[in-house]
Amino acid sequence: xxxxxxxxxxxxxxxxxxxxxxxxxxxxxxxxxxxxxxxxxxxxxxxxxxxxxxxxxxxxxxxxxxxxxxxxxxxxxxxxxxxxxxxxxxxxxxxxxxxxxx
Numbered sequence: 001x002x003x004x005x006x007x008x009x010x011x012x013x014x015x016x017x018x019x020x021x022x023x024x025x026x027x028x029x030x031x032x033x034x035x036x037x038x039x040x041x042x043x044x045x046x047x048x049x050x051x052x053x054x055x056x057x058x059x060x061x062x063x064x065x066x067x068x069x070x071x072x073x074x075x076x077x078x079x080x081x082x083x084x085x086x087x088x089x090x091x092x093x094x095x096x097x098x099x100x101x102x
């Protein structure tokens with residue numbers, strides 16, 4: 001796995017291409033995209049299902065997220081880096097996956 005992300009579109013272009021999703025929380029990403037050498041632990045735009053504030057109806061919306069899996073065993077004071085190269089095929093058999101699954 002390469003552990004890098006390449007995003008060539010601007011934030012405006014991403015919002016246009018995924019117009020079905022609400023704009024949500026994109027203001028914090030204006031100066032971070034495009035990103036030509038995106039690494040783990042950086043913030044990225046993703047699309048999630050979330051309740052609209054006015055109606056409580058679930059709908060797709062842009063949100064900001066940090067790349068990495070934080071196992072349930074990891075405490076907030078722990079300075080280890082989040083997991084980035086874990087495969088979905090074997091996460092249930094790994095110690096960190098068994099705890100995160102619950």
